[in-house]
Amino acid sequence: MxxxxxxxxxxxxxxxxxxxxxxxxxxxxxxxxxxxxxxxxxxxxxxxxxxxxxxxxxxxxxxxxxxxxxxxxxxxxxxxxxxxxxxxxxxxxxxxxxxxxxxxxxxxxxxxxxxxxxxxxxxxxxxxxxxxxxxxxxxxxxxxxxxTTLDVVRASTFVAEILGDLSLSKDVVVPVVGGHSGVTIVPLLSQSSHPLPAGFAKDSYDTLVNRIQFGGDEVVKAKSGAGSATLSMAYAGAEFAAKIIRAVKGEKGIVAPSYVSVEADAAGGAALTKELGQELAFFSSNVELGTDGVTKIIPLGKITEAEQTLITAALPELVKNIETGVNFIAAAYSTEEPRL
Known part of the structure; x- marks a missing residue:
């Protein structure tokens, strides 16, 4: 049930x-x-x-x-x-x-x-x-x-488009790490299950990264103010929820990127922190799911110089975003007490 x-x-x-x-x-x-x-x-x-x-x-x-x-x-x-x-x-x-x-x-x-x-x-x-x-x-x-599944869905779709075969979009897997807005969205295209074409130009790479990072803006603009990425987000949310349900029911080996507390897996969080070179309370990385939720935070692994540059740019924004949320609750509960 x-x-x-x-x-x-x-x-x-x-x-x-x-x-x-x-x-x-x-x-x-x-x-x-x-x-x-x-x-x-x-x-x-x-x-x-x-x-x-x-x-x-x-x-x-x-x-x-x-x-x-x-x-x-x-x-x-x-x-x-x-x-x-x-x-x-x-x-x-x-x-x-x-x-x-x-x-x-x-x-x-x-x-x-x-x-x-x-x-x-x-x-x-x-x-x-x-x-x-x-x-x-x-x-x-x-x-x-x-x-953060929508970023992964977009990356998979856009890579399939570049490869000229949208039927691949369900099979293309691109890890997307960092966060879930703008420059904090970092697609690890070097780890894509379906590599980009040989000789893929740098300007084309930059355009692809930008489209993954700001795909939401593309939809907001196309809807002329009448909405945002609602349908694609609903699809992505349902996809991730289905993975959680399957994992809770005992299915093994389910891995998906998600923005989680680094405390969810002490060893994985420590390895990730070492890769990032600084401590963050939350970060989106590949996560292995199990009956209790997060089983393992999977480190970034081997990334390119371009991807490292993207991560470096993401970190200050992530720190600011996290502090904004924490400070909001600190201020809210300075004048009211949580009641069970």
Whole structure:
């Protein structure tokens, strides 16, 4: 029995994500929560002929608590999507409080659930969730994940396009490390399962890296202010959630990049820290998944000079993003106490 919960289930990411989770035969119960429309979304999904029982809840009458009761995996796409001209700082100011309150709900109702954070900016919202869990005394670094899968999906698709065969896109595997915004997104193209063409030009390489890093901007612009990368993000979120569910059910050898606490694996975190040359609380790297969540953080391994340059550029931004999330919770709880 697996209960999956989507917080922000009526939004642009939440609805298609809930649909994909309903279609997953391993999900037997699906809890949906949002500030509007969730009962209607749940009723609609409940007519689909798959095993999951679906219930939708709104904030009144302890709706968040009811949605989270018995949750095994919680996915958080809640918040406001990015619009043209909106900076990551703008997005943070809007979404930080939303994520904080949802994290408190998880801490009090489903503290053992695996928590997958999609709400942007992920580099800062994952530390927010971690700090809230620490305040409530329930933080388990092995069970908290920032979903960076969309960067991997984009990298796979774009490499397949360059190779001239989109049918390869499901097979192409490109590790993407660092974080989940702009320059913090570092595709390790030298480790791609399907190498780039021989003699691939440097300017073409730079263009590809930039497209992977700023693919979200491409979508925001194409939607002319009407939305962000909602459908592709829902797909990526469902893909990662499916891997977590499979691992929890005992499947071995599942490896996927995710933005996690380096405390989740002491040995792997130490090796990664040595490679980076500085300590970071969170970093996205290949992670081996198991029944308890993070089993192993896999170091970067052999990378090129160009990739090292990208990582060097990412580190100061990651430090700033992490501090932003941590400082937000420190300030929030300076005037209020966490309550169980």
């Amino acid at each position: 697996v209960k999956a919960v989507v917080l922000g289930a009526a939004g642009g990411i939440g609805q298609p994500l809930a649909l994909l989770l309903k279609a997953n035969p391993l999900v037997t119960e699906l809890g949906l929560f949002d500030i509007v429309n969730t009962p209607g979304v749940a009723a609609d999904l409940s007519h689909i002929s798959t095993p999951a029982k679906v219930e939708g809840f709104l904030p009144p009458d302890d709706g968040l608590k009811k949605a989270l009761a018995g949750a095994d995996i919680v996915v958080i796409p809640a918040g406001v999507p990015r619009k043209p001209g909106m900076t990551r700082d703008d997005l943070f100011k809007i979404n930080a409080g939303i994520v904080k309150d949802l994290a408190a709900g998880i801490a009090t109702t489903a503290p053992k659930a695996f928590v997958l954070v999609i709400s942007n900016p992920v580099n800062s919202t994952v530390p927010i969730v971690a700090e809230v869990f620490k305040k409530f005394g329930v933080f388990d670094p092995k069970r908290l994940f920032g979903v």
